[in-house]
Amino acid sequence: MNRLISITRLLLLTGLLAAGGAHAEKRMVSVVVPPINQPATGQYYPGKFIWHDLFTDKLEDSVDFYQGMFGWEFRKFGPGERAYYYITSNGLGVGGLSQQDTNDGAENQWVSYISVDNVDAANNYVVQNGGKVLVSPRIFHQIGDVAIFADPEGAPFGVINSLSGDPREVFPHVGNWIWSDLFALNPKAQTEFYKGLADYTVMNNSASAITGDYFLQSNNVARGGVVLLPAEDIIPNWLPYVRVNNINDSIVKVTQLGGQVLLQPSMWIHSGKLAIISDPGGAALGVIEIGQP
Structure with a gap:
C-alpha cells in the first residue's frame, strides 16, 4: 500500500529510521528535539493519544496552514530534508511535521501515537495479531521509545513510551x-x-x-x-x-x-x-x- 511505503521511505530519509528492518537492534533517532512535557509529568496513561506526526510534501504550506488555523508554533530541528518541525500549542508539545516525497502517489497524512507501557511488547503483539511493523522500536532522543505499525486493516498508527511522562489528564484547550x-x-x-x-x-x-x-x-x-x-x-x-x-x-x-x-x-x-x-x-x-x- 503506497501510504505505508511512503512513511518508511520518509523516515529513512530523515534519519528517524535506520536501515535494518523490524528485527534490527534498537537505534537512537538522529534528530534531537525537546521532550513532550516540560517539566516532566511523571504520569502515564496507557491508551491515551499523546503525539501526532504529519508526513507531507507541502511542508511550508502546511506550516502556514496550521499556524493560521490553530495558532500552532513550529521549531525546526535538523538540516534540510532531514528537518523535523516540533509543534507546540498553548505551550504544550503536541506533535511534529516532516517532509516527504509523494511522487509515488502516496498520500500526505497524520499518524497518531498511543501511549503504551512497553513499545517492544506492543511490537510483538502487533506481529502476532495480524498487524505490520512499519518502523521498528527505536529511541527518539528526549521523546522516548517509539514505533509505527499498521493494524490488521492497514491503518497506520504509532505507539510511544514518553521519557517525560504523558500530558496530564485535563480537558484539551482550544487548539489542542x-x-x-x-x-x-x-x-x-x-x-x-x-x-x-x-x-x-x-x-x-x-x-x-x-x-x-x-x-x-x-x-x-x-x-x-x-x-x-x-x-x-x-x-x-x-x-x-x-x-x-x-x-x-x-x-x-x-x-x-x-x-x-x-x-x-x-x-x-x-x-x-x-x-x-x-x-x-x-x-x-x-x-x-x-x-x-
Whole structure:
C-alpha cells in the first residue's frame, strides 16, 4: 500500500529510521528535539493519544496552514530534508511535521501515537495479531521509545513510551488535539485488536444510530472512536481532531488558508459540532467545537 511505503521511505530519509528492518537492534533517532512535557509529568496513561506526526510534501504550506488555523508554533530541528518541525500549542508539545516525497502517489497524512507501557511488547503483539511493523522500536532522543505499525486493516498508527511522562489528564484547550476516530471495515474486530494492544475497555456509543459504533476507553476516559467506513472509496485510517472555539469560523478559514472542507459541520456528542477538513497537502483531520464539561 503506497501510504505505508511512503512513511518508511520518509523516515529513512530523515534519519528517524535506520536501515535494518523490524528485527534490527534498537537505534537512537538522529534528530534531537525537546521532550513532550516540560517539566516532566511523571504520569502515564496507557491508551491515551499523546503525539501526532504529519508526513507531507507541502511542508511550508502546511506550516502556514496550521499556524493560521490553530495558532500552532513550529521549531525546526535538523538540516534540510532531514528537518523535523516540533509543534507546540498553548505551550504544550503536541506533535511534529516532516517532509516527504509523494511522487509515488502516496498520500500526505497524520499518524497518531498511543501511549503504551512497553513499545517492544506492543511490537510483538502487533506481529502476532495480524498487524505490520512499519518502523521498528527505536529511541527518539528526549521523546522516548517509539514505533509505527499498521493494524490488521492497514491503518497506520504509532505507539510511544514518553521519557517525560504523558500530558496530564485535563480537558484539551482550544487548539489542542481532543479526539481520534478509527474508520474501519470491521469495527468490532478492530476494537478487539486495540483492546489487546492497550488494554482498552470497549464501550458501545449509545448516542449513535449506527450499528458498530464504539468508544475505546482507558483510565475511565474515552480516548477515541471506532466506526464503520462511511464510503467505499475511503481506506481504513485514524483521523485526529483539534478542538476549536467556533466551528463555522474555522470552516471559513480552511478555504482561505488553502485547505478543503470534506464534511460540513454536524452534531457531535455533548451538544458539540464536528467537521472534517484537509490541509493544502490533502492530509485529513477533524475539528470539534465543544464547551468545557
